[in-house]
Amino acid sequence: MEGRTKILLHVCCGVCATSVVERLCEEGFEVTAFFYNPNIHPPEEYERRLKTFLKVAEIMNFPYLIGEYEVEKWWERIKGLEKEPEGGKRCEVCFQLRIEETYRIAKEMDFPFFTTTLTVSPHKKAEVINRIGKEIGEERFLIRDFKKKEGFKRAIQLSKEFSLYRQNYCGCIFSKR
Numbered sequence: 001m002e003g004r005t006k007i008l009l010h011v012c013c014g015v016c017a018t019s020v021v022e023r024l025c026e027e028g029f030e031v032t033a034f035f036y037n038p039n040i041h042p043p044e045e046y047e048r049r050l051k052t053f054l055k056v057a058e059i060m061n062f063p064y065l066i067g068e069y070e071v072e073k074w075w076e077r078i079k080g081l082e083k084e085p086e087g088g089k090r091c092e093v094c095f096q097l098r099i100e101e102t103y104r105i106a107k108e109m110d111f112p113f114f115t116t117t118l119t120v121s122p123h124k125k126a127e128v129i130n131r132i133g134k135e136i137g138e139e140r141f142l143i144r145d146f147k148k149k150e151g152f153k154r155a156i157q158l159s160k161e162f163s164l165y166r167q168n169y170c171g172c173i174f175s176k177r
């Protein structure tokens with residue numbers, strides 16, 4: 001691993017981590033994953049996604065950190081945006097919270113770069129996520145659109161190979177309804 005550039009990768013779930021970690025490693029990064037998702041509802045679902053992520057970390061053998069499950073903080077941030085449609089303002093705030101915390105840890109632990117798996121989802125706009133990442137982390141944020149070059153397809157392929165649990169909603173109570 002000598003000579004590789006360290007990067008802290010915010011991970012939204014184990015499935016998305018698969019192809020993104022693979023791609024960043026191919027690009028020559030030394031990846032540490034950071035699971036921080038206080039948006040996930042209910043707690044049983046949070047535990048299930050965390051467990052899936054830990055399984056991926058074990059199979060792919062990468063180091064990781066687990067953030068706090070700060071549900072109240074998430075609710076505080078999205079206050080007034082409950083009725084927003086998926087992909088709207090509430091999601092921007094939800095991305096912001098998770099990217100901010102990743103940036104805080106990246107600075108604290110001296111990671112020269114950080115980014116997020118969020119852009120691998122075909123339902124999420126990379127321009128929005130990258131804009132927020134740059135606003136928060138400036139030069140330290142690595143702009144990527146991981147769904148490009150069939151990144152999402154590869155995540156599904158690897159998740160089948162690893163027999164992973166795949167959720168059918170984004171995460172919050174509103175996306176579950």
Ligand code: SF4
Nearest residue numbers: 091094170171172175
């Ligand atoms: S739909 Fe997804 S991104 Fe949007 S607020 Fe809910 S959990 Fe966050």
